[in-house]
Amino acid sequence: MQRHETVKLYKEDLAKYPFIVQAREYVRKLNIDLQNLQNRVPEAISRVRKLIENAIIKGECDIDIDNVDAEIIAYPLARLLIEIINDRWLKQRFAVAFSKRVWNLLRRESNEKIMLIATQPGNICENGWNLQREEHITDNKAYEWKLHFKDYIRASRSLKAPTWKLTNRLVSNGYVRLTKKELVRLIAECVKERLISSEVPRVDLQEIPEWLKELIEEIRDLMNRYKKEVIREDLADMRFKVTEEAFPPCVIRIIEAASRGENLSHEERLFLLFFMLNIGKDVEEIIDYYRKLPDFNEEKTRYYILHAKAKGYTAHNCDTLRSLGICTPNHEWCVSGNIKNPLVFYRRMQYVIRRRKTENK
């Protein structure tokens, strides 16, 4: 496409955005395969180790452009490793961490470069986005972009906050207005979704070189150790097992999503936190609910909980939950409209359960 000709991509760009077509092409031209990698670009091996280690331990991906080739190669290599290790938690965690890196780098880029990355087929989606530059600066916001509604719906699918709902966007003539910040967020979302859903070509495990086998074992060990000692999925599972009968359906839905390791939205995380604090759960107990989230970081989670506790927030009202898209009204009490806050549901249900138990005795 013509409009791309004005932007030049440097090797450093390929290192920053190794998922784009030019990066794949670059790797292909280097003529590197698993057999000759150790001799040709040995730094790529230590680089991929670091990349995945960071994702596991910090829930973040760093970038190192001192050795550009190593950085570019590390990406497909990381995907291959993760595919072989075949652990859902790791795949999600890496995807979330890497997409955060993309977000961080991309928001500092020129509009031309963002345009190129988003519209070129095969980068963030098969056909590339139908995206236009158009400034619309109102007293409210500085919109600089317009994305076709179809691409918008697809890219925002996993974003559950009401501000992302199409209904609440400026939509006209087939396009949805976006600020630069929002656009970059959506691109990062697409990168994440592609990392989670698309397949990496399989390799014959018999054929892989010794260094790779060792690396796989090393990472698997680290992951298992980290999961066991820090993530403590066992604590989470124990917590999930004792899901209380009296929890309202909205809380149950979020807990179930958390127990499956889904990436809860910011609003869902906060609501769960406030609710648990309000019913008197202690901080360590509440942390357990977040352990399986793909970007779980114990320190950060504890900080948020302590902060909320200090501020003494109350759980959202049902009205608010409804507008946040969190309300899950599949109990008759919710439908009746008599319950105004999930805490009321909880206390009333506790009472009913207690009475039922004494009656049965």
Place this chain on the structure above:
Amino acid sequence: MSSDAGKQRTSRELLFLKRMFSSYYRRVKIPPPPDFKYREFGFMLWDKDVMVRHKSFSDAEQLQNFLAEYGPKHAYRSVAYYYDPEASTMESKGWIGADLVFDVDADHLNTPCKMEHDFWVCEHCGAHGRGGKPEQCHKCGSSNIKEFTWICERCLDLAKEEIIKLKDFLIDDFGISPYELKIVYSGHRGYHLHVYSEVVRDLTRDERREMLDYIKGIGLSVSSFYRKSSGVIIFEREGWGGRILKSLENLLRDEDGLTALKDMSEMDRSTLEKLRSYKSVILRGLREESPKIILPKGVGEKTLIKLLAKALKMFEVEVDEPVTIDVHRIIRLENSLHGKTGFRVTEIPLNYLDKFDAFKDAIVFRGEVSIKFLFDCPPLRIGEEVFGPFKRGQKVEVPMALAIFVLARGVAILL
């Protein structure tokens, strides 16, 4: 549900209807829908209440011959395109894509006139009443009750208003070209809108639902469209923002609006008075380049937001959700006849939509025939003339189109 095969309607009437339908299909050329070779067709015949599905046609003549031979009671075709439309399961058909369709039906609208023209009859004891059928007969307690619905101008006009709002959403917001839109009168109490565009063809169920949520205003939060800055509320003009401003303008413009405002919100007299005396300031603000709402002292942002949320109801479109999200749906074949009315499923050019008159433009039968009414029936207009109301037992010569309408509904028999 209403069923057509009344006890009193004999095979004589069914045979007559079938012949009349066949004669229409022999007489009138039915242009098949776009890319019809990739579509599944389905039919209801007159003699049994089962759908003949998984049919396909390789040329227009084949379709025409089928219609002429069977004179089907209902004719449908898929919104989807398939590699093998005749395959008997959805999996084996090979889904290629589907047009985006919307269904607006007066059955789902809350029209007050239904009390005047819809009625029910107890099949057990013969008791009857107006409006929708009760759960149980109030006389004998039987639940075997038959419902008769009518078509009326008011119901159809309301449905048309909905379809116009829908069309505006698709063109103004979603950027669909008017050339890619087709509006079709369903032959009964509603309208269909088809979007034939490469852009929408591969949308999934969830993606279609997201569009529908937009059109129905589901999840709308008014606060997404404004920002407050030193007591002034500054609005966006695009998307639902424009509709929010428009609804406020409508409410403030005249006394009718202000009365409506009072009725729909539990607004006290003093708030209303404040708005009334301040309305020219507010209206001026709304028309500025960057629209602003300046509220009088004592009227809060919360009051306004509550009010707007209610006022917006008039922009939401009542569309039947399952039809739009079902990518395997079959929908009425354009230019076929509706088996409950004998009215033609009529394509309406966009520039004719305002003038479209189902009681004239969807009528295909000419001539007269004598019939006997089995129930009291509301009046019906055919062309320019209104016929009826009719009394139970009345024998009368009526226009063929009216006769077919009442025979098809099972409320009359041939003489």
